[in-house]
Amino acid sequence: MGHPALAADFTADRERARWHDRALWFVRExxxxxxxxxxxxxxxxxxxxxxxxxxxxLMADYLQQFEENATRHGAIVHWAADAAEHNRIVLSxxxxxxxxxxxxxKSMLTEECHLNPFLEQHGIHVVDTDLGERIVxxxxxxxxxIVLPAIHIKKEEVGECFHEHLGTEKGAxxxxxxTEAARGHLRSCFCEADAGLTGVNFAIAETGGIVxxxxxxxxxxxxxxxxxxxxxxxxxxxxxxxxDLSVFLRLLARSATGQPITTxxxxxxxxxxxGELHIVIVDNGRSEILQxxxxxxxxxxxxxxxxxxxxxxxxxxxxxxxxxxxxxIGSILTPLQSPAQSSTLPFACSLCGSCTDVxxxxxxxxxxxxxxxxxxxQQQLIGTGKKLQMKALSVVLxxxxxxxxxxxxxxxxxxxxxxxxxxxxxxxxxxxxRQRELPEAPAKSxxxxxxxxxxxxxxxxxxSH
Amino acid sequence: xKVALFIPCxxxxxxxxxxxxxxxxxxxxxxxxxxxxxxxCCGQPMANSGCMPEARPLAEKFIDTFAGYDYIVSPSxxxxxxxxxxxxHLVSGSDAQAVAVRRQTLELGEFLVQVLGVRSPxxxxxxxxxxxxxxxxxxxxxxxxxxxxxxxxxxxxxxLLSGFAGISFSQLxxxxxxxxxxxxxxxxxxAVSAMMGEDRINDHLxxxxxxxxxxxxxxxxxxxxxxxxxxxxxxxxxxxxIMAQAMQQAPTxxxxxxxxx
Numbered sequence: 001m002g003h004p005a006l007a008a009d010f011t012a013d014r015e016r017a018r019w020h021d022r023a024l025w026f027v028r029e030x031x032x033x034x035x036x037x038x039x040x041x042x043x044x045x046x047x048x049x050x051x052x053x054x055x056x057x058l059m060a061d062y063l064q065q066f067e068e069n070a071t072r073h074g075a076i077v078h079w080a081a082d083a084a085e086h087n088r089i090v091l092s093x094x095x096x097x098x099x100x101x102x103x104x105x106k107s108m109l110t111e112e113c114h115l116n117p118f119l120e121q122h123g124i125h126v127v128d129t130d131l132g133e134r135i136v137x138x139x140x141x142x143x144x145x146i147v148l149p150a151i152h153i154k155k156e157e158v159g160e161c162f163h164e165h166l167g168t169e170k171g172a173x174x175x176x177x178x179t180e181a182a183r184g185h186l187r188s189c190f191c192e193a194d195a196g197l198t199g200v201n202f203a204i205a206e207t208g209g210i211v212x213x214x215x216x217x218x219x220x221x222x223x224x225x226x227x228x229x230x231x232x233x234x235x236x237x238x239x240x241x242x243x244d245l246s247v248f249l250r251l252l253a254r255s256a257t258g259q260p261i262t263t264x265x266x267x268x269x270x271x272x273x274x275g276e277l278h279i280v281i282v283d284n285g286r287s288e289i290l291q292x293x294x295x296x297x298x299x300x301x302x303x304x305x306x307x308x309x310x311x312x313x314x315x316x317x318x319x320x321x322x323x324x325x326x327x328x329i330g331s332i333l334t335p336l337q338s339p340a341q342s343s344t345l346p347f348a349c350s351l352c353g354s355c356t357d358v359x360x361x362x363x364x365x366x367x368x369x370x371x372x373x374x375x376x377x378q379q380q381l382i383g384t385g386k387k388l389q390m391k392a393l394s395v396v397l398x399x400x401x402x403x404x405x406x407x408x409x410x411x412x413x414x415x416x417x418x419x420x421x422x423x424x425x426x427x428x429x430x431x432x433x434r435q436r437e438l439p440e441a442p443a444k445s446x447x448x449x450x451x452x453x454x455x456x457x458x459x460x461x462x463x464s465h
Numbered sequence: 466x467k468v469a470l471f472i473p474c475x476x477x478x479x480x481x482x483x484x485x486x487x488x489x490x491x492x493x494x495x496x497x498x499x500x501x502x503x504x505x506c507c508g509q510p511m512a513n514s515g516c517m518p519e520a521r522p523l524a525e526k527f528i529d530t531f532a533g534y535d536y537i538v539s540p541s542x543x544x545x546x547x548x549x550x551x552x553x554h555l556v557s558g559s560d561a562q563a564v565a566v567r568r569q570t571l572e573l574g575e576f577l578v579q580v581l582g583v584r585s586p587x588x589x590x591x592x593x594x595x596x597x598x599x600x601x602x603x604x605x606x607x608x609x610x611x612x613x614x615x616x617x618x619x620x621x622x623x624x625l626l627s628g629f630a631g632i633s634f635s636q637l638x639x640x641x642x643x644x645x646x647x648x649x650x651x652x653x654x655x656a657v658s659a660m661m662g663e664d665r666i667n668d669h670l671x672x673x674x675x676x677x678x679x680x681x682x683x684x685x686x687x688x689x690x691x692x693x694x695x696x697x698x699x700x701x702x703x704x705x706x707i708m709a710q711a712m713q714q715a716p717t718x719x720x721x722x723x724x725x726x
Contacts, residue, residue, distance in 0.1 A: 008656035350647025353604035357613035373515030436690030446484035
């Protein structure tokens, strides 16, 4: 369907779109207050960006170092070239331990790989244990935000969903009551699980440790009870040293939700006693991105700040992007993987640049979106209509005489033609005029007025030359 | 000092008064400008659509047109940003002429403040003014403080207007959110663009804005279109128009009231 049509649907319910916009703006303002409280905020962003740039330039070396150190702690490291291999590896680990019930904390990578449906096809019962993720899982829909997966759902709708699935009282919408119900439900899931799967926020090459950040403690519960822990990570999650972590932990939660730090920042070095820790490192196109002009998009630490600040995302909702990662960063990452299916995303952006300024690792998001548009043009994916319009416009504007002529004719037409002709909904002018007036066309252009003024100036001061 | 005026294509065609006001402001600051007649467009509509082969001839034409001037001044942050920040991708970086033109292309306020040393010129403008911080001026040219960034900056636009007798400024709830114009975005993503515009206007309504102003007529064209559709009591003026109008009523007896060196 493409972003413009889905976004039009979302904005059609103005009250809901406003509510969504305000909910995310509230998070953006919390982030601003937190950033204001750190005098060295801009310095931290510089450092984070520099650490990522350094790590990327030595990616292969650091990956090897990480594998060696993680293995030394007793972890088993697996390498997956793509999503399919990642899913096969996870399934084979689960099958070799006869796992029937898996609890999962948030992992955008497993969303990217579509792990849940794959495991369910193979008879494994998967429960997402992050509250927001559990809500969207019960509603059988994808998350609409990478940090706040159920931000598009109102508490009354959560009440309905829990009434149906968890047996809460009909009509109940008190967040505390609903959270308690989810808590009880998830406790039993944790106790019954045979294995726990988590994402990875940071992997430290120097120590071989991994770091998982959550607010609900669900990752810790999910891997504290079962003996098998599978941690899935994109290869870009790597940091060279433990000291580097301090920069990122200070930036992550402040940027994401406006908290000084996530409630839990858990470090894992090897498996628990008598258990197993499997770390699956996934490429899935990342090596290619690393070699392209879009390499900085791999710096992303998945804080979601670009979504919270994006005026388009806030008003069109995460689902309008039809992508695992929506918003500004998603509009770069998705067309890198499937350009033909996501060619409208880089244009779902007014190039306002707000995303670039909130990004804690300084990805030049709006410049990458600008560059992605060029790439889509080179791939002939911007649409023949638009391309033809731009070709015609370029010809007219390249010739001053033709430009002036077309300008004069167009202004005259705007002044005399009836509105219904000018505002034909199939034309760009008609699209413009759906909710806005067209500019009023003046009789004379600036260059005409200016030439007249010069002439009268020359006449009034004949000796001036 | 040889100064050329660059009037963006849509200003030339639809807002000649903004161009004339720019000339008036520059002249009242003692600067005589040239208007090279062969100029058309900076190429931004094509570049923002991803169509670099279509944008390139316009970048080349722009450089040809404006080579040799000390400064190229334009009442549009967005077009200036196109020239300064995106021409490196369109014309050769080793072309000294191109590099000079890119570097010397300034937004009107930048030229007034940074080159001429204008601070807060005298004048009269007894109205409540709502400043719309156009994104490219704000986040590409850094003409003011950005709410996202913790780096302190002065608001050039507010400074230029703040000396006028009787002027006051609206307190907005979101002081620098995008208006939703975005070039072809306004048409390609019409629904979101219109909602963004609506939200900006509502913010100005609650703040009691009488005159809405900005450094980019393109944002104002979009907002004005919505204001006129809803028949709202907000006047829309480019800040050059406010300056021209206000400075005409400045106390007499000074040669160039704007310039304090």
